[in-house]
Amino acid sequence: MSRNALSASAARPAASLGGPALTAALPELAAQLAGRRTLVLSGAGISTDSGIPDYRSPERLAKPRHPMRYQQFVASEGARQRYWARSAVGWPRVAAAQPNAAHRALARLEARGVMGVITQNVDGLHQAAGSRRVLELHGSLAAVRCLTCRRVSSRRQLQTRLLALNPELALAARAASASAPDGDAEIPEALWACVRVPACTHCGGVLKPDVVFFGENVPAPRVARAYAMLERAEALLVVGSSLTVFSGYRFVVRAVQTGRPVYILNRGPTRGDDAAALKLEAPLGEALPKLAALLAA
Incomplete structure (x- = not known):
């Protein structure tokens, strides 16, 4: 046009x-x-x-970032570790937002x-x-969907499971000073490289936030x-x-x-x-x- x-x-x-x-x-x-x-x-x-x-505010454009893409998330366990570790640290600030x-x-x-x-x-x-x-x-970031059985569950419940499996993320979440645009937070690679990611409690499938990622329709x-x-x-x-x-x-x-x-x-x-x-x-x-x-x- x-x-x-x-x-x-x-x-x-x-x-x-x-x-x-x-x-x-x-x-x-x-x-x-x-x-x-x-x-x-x-x-x-x-x-x-x-x-x-x-x-894309003038302030944010001065510090460009590369959000997780759908293809990365579904193809790579490492990408999912990175996403959920960063999300675990950033989620409390998003959940508390008014x-x-x-x-x-x-x-x-x-x-x-x-x-x-x-x-x-x-x-x-x-x-x-x-x-x-x-x-x-x-x-919505408040929901999580299984990519296998398609069941939807609560992000708050997943947060409890994430922190139980990875207590170091709870410490990082308390120390985090700011969130990133995706509701996550910037953290060092050493913190996410060994993160244990919970699976779907119903079928054991991969869990994804119930949001549309970049690269997803x-x-x-x-x-x-x-x-x-x-x-x-x-x-x-x-x-x-x-x-x-x-x-x-x-x-x-x-x-x-x-x-x-x-x-x-x-x-x-x-x-x-x-x-x-x-x-x-x-x-x-x-x-x-x-x-x-x-x-x-």
Whole structure:
């Protein structure tokens, strides 16, 4: 698809806003959304204020990383040792994360036109904030699936088993100062090379977090559900996503193809900027509560 074909309207220049400047700019967005059934597409940028790092903020791009790919995970026991060791260390911070002001504002907006949220996040914070109509496009870190028997179990239960088999990981988890974007943590190779990884308690198969890894496809029925949500919407609001990954960007493409306006709130450029009827660069923890207040007025 050509750049021109993807443009819903002429792209407007984006400016980083905050304080009085943001307060002055938000009424236009509120006016565009008022009275419209709006579908929200959220990304990692909405959870950074909850202590969960994103992938592509200006700060994160200065320290690029190479996340686990699906093909690596299923093919290599060493890759699975590395993943689960890092996950065991990073999981307590993710499990303890709380919704922030942006999550809570979107939950309030369910009564003001937001008819659902498609989230690319796997942290469960939209639901914790009170949003009821949430589709987790990439799955949830709170669940674990067996690749053999397909049974789903609790990540919290697996954490108990991981630490019982590998007490040294419990010490590392207590000492960890920060999480990585995948809900894991940076640890030295010496700590993960000998890790014992629990197997499925039902069939002995390989356990994988119930999330979509890089290199893995979003299940087709889930994509169909997301498209059905978009079909019922009159506008698409993107919050906290650079739209770099096609699994999220596809909904911007479909919105434009079907004549639905696209609005973007994000820090930094996004792949969909040229398709946006309006784009604001602003901190979400400030912008979304103000937007919610305007739509409630």
